[in-house]
Amino acid sequence: MYTKEDVLAYVNEENVTFIRLAYFDIYGHQKNISILPDELPRAFAEGISFDASAIAGFGTDIKSDLFLMPDPSTLSILPWRSLDGSVIRMYCDIQYPDGTPFELDTRYLLKQAEQYAKEQRIEIQIGTEFEFYLFLTDEKGQNSHIPLDTASYMDIAPEDQGEDVRKDICFTLQEMGLHPEASHHEEGPGQNEIDFRYSTPLQAADDAATFKWVVRTVAKANGLIADFDPKPLKEHSGNGMHVNVSVNDSSHLDQTRAFMAGILYRLPEITLFLNPCTESYQRLGERKAPKFVTWSYQNRSQAIRIPAVRNQKKRIELRSPDCTSNPYLVYLLIIYAGIEGILEQREPADPVDLNLYQASTEITSHLTPLPSSLEESSAIAKNSDFIQRVLPKEILKNYLK
Numbered sequence: 001m002y003t004k005e006d007v008l009a010y011v012n013e014e015n016v017t018f019i020r021l022a023y024f025d026i027y028g029h030q031k032n033i034s035i036l037p038d039e040l041p042r043a044f045a046e047g048i049s050f051d052a053s054a055i056a057g058f059g060t061d062i063k064s065d066l067f068l069m070p071d072p073s074t075l076s077i078l079p080w081r082s083l084d085g086s087v088i089r090m091y092c093d094i095q096y097p098d099g100t101p102f103e104l105d106t107r108y109l110l111k112q113a114e115q116y117a118k119e120q121r122i123e124i125q126i127g128t129e130f131e132f133y134l135f136l137t138d139e140k141g142q143n144s145h146i147p148l149d150t151a152s153y154m155d156i157a158p159e160d161q162g163e164d165v166r167k168d169i170c171f172t173l174q175e176m177g178l179h180p181e182a183s184h185h186e187e188g189p190g191q192n193e194i195d196f197r198y199s200t201p202l203q204a205a206d207d208a209a210t211f212k213w214v215v216r217t218v219a220k221a222n223g224l225i226a227d228f229d230p231k232p233l234k235e236h237s238g239n240g241m242h243v244n245v246s247v248n249d250s251s252h253l254d255q256t257r258a259f260m261a262g263i264l265y266r267l268p269e270i271t272l273f274l275n276p277c278t279e280s281y282q283r284l285g286e287r288k289a290p291k292f293v294t295w296s297y298q299n300r301s302q303a304i305r306i307p308a309v310r311n312q313k314k315r316i317e318l319r320s321p322d323c324t325s326n327p328y329l330v331y332l333l334i335i336y337a338g339i340e341g342i343l344e345q346r347e348p349a350d351p352v353d354l355n356l357y358q359a360s361t362e363i364t365s366h367l368t369p370l371p372s373s374l375e376e377s378s379a380i381a382k383n384s385d386f387i388q389r390v391l392p393k394e395i396l397k398n399y400l401k
Contacts, residue, residue, distance in 0.1 A: 028326025147190025262341015
């Protein structure tokens with residue numbers, strides 16, 4: 001955990017010539033401003049101002065000045081360098097001129113959720129699996145939607161032509177202090193997956209943001225396009241963002257079932273934020289993407305599965321989110337919904353050990369479906385007391401737009 005003093009010393013000693021201060025809009029899109037080393041002491045002391053009215057969801061021209069306060073613990077050295085020195089990046093907290101936190105800063109909101117979990121004496125760890133396609137570029141350097149290869153699940157080279165790109169991505173992440181756990185070719189042609197180790201929710205969200213940036217950057221350097229869209233190819237598997245969660249209670253009771261039941265209970269209400277674009281609903285309901293609010297052991301057609309383990313560390317895998325979501329919002333909604341399940345000692349329905357893609361209407365008629373469109377998920381979220389309780393109204397209002 002770097003301190004302000006550590007960062008200032010590093011900048012002076014290691015010929016850092018550029019400092020990127022990064023933050024996020026309410027949809028999870030990364031923004032940044034770059035400063036020179038001489039400005040870093042002022043950034044730590046006063047913050048760097050920016051025009052909030054130009055950022056999606058942040059507000060109007062009235063009272064549009066906000067300040068970025070670098071978080072020294074997020075220091076990362078960028079492997080790509082400037083011509084005459086190194087470049088570092090820090091994520092920032094967003095504040096009003098009077099120093100109070102900006103309530104639409106989703107990173108700040110996730111910190112609040114972590115604090116709430118701590119007050120309930122519940123430890124939550126998150127590890128995420130990301131899927132993406134690698135496409136060739138056209139003559140203008142744009143996405144051709146022609147896959148890099150025609151390989152399938154866990155194939156190897158030469159069929160898997162993304163092997164070296166994934167290796168470059170993982171090595172770059174390691175240089176930046178991140179810890180990818182595994183990588184492989186996924187089911188779709190040109191589709192890849194990279195998984196992360198468990199960490200705190202905030203660290204997991206920071207890593208998710210860095211990861212998507214690195215993947216796109218490395219892909220471009222290799223003359224490719226990295227596509228995280230939920231359904232880039234209509235006839236092939238979609239891209240998911242599977243969120244693995246482990247829960248530890250200070251009383252040493254196993255609260256996994258109650259936590260899972262809380263998520264399942266609120267899943268239709270939070271789907272707007274887990275699946276925030278029209279294309280998200282083209283993915284759900286086919287090729288191992290869930291269609292119903294169900295769970296099972298090891299069954300990949302369910303919204304939540306409990307994977308088989310050999311180390312007694314129980315975890316749940318939420319399979320409905322996709323990579324167009326804001327991970328800070330996804331993780332905080334999981335935290336609040338799961339803890340509500342624990343506090344109310346919810347019990348999940350019986351597991352559904354069926355392939356729901358092939359099940360008859362008679363079998364599935366009693367199951368609660370996930371929203372089937374952006375309009376449906378928006379209507380459910382709009383009327384959700386839970387969403388109104390845990391998210392600022394301006395965030396909900398902007399997502400409903």
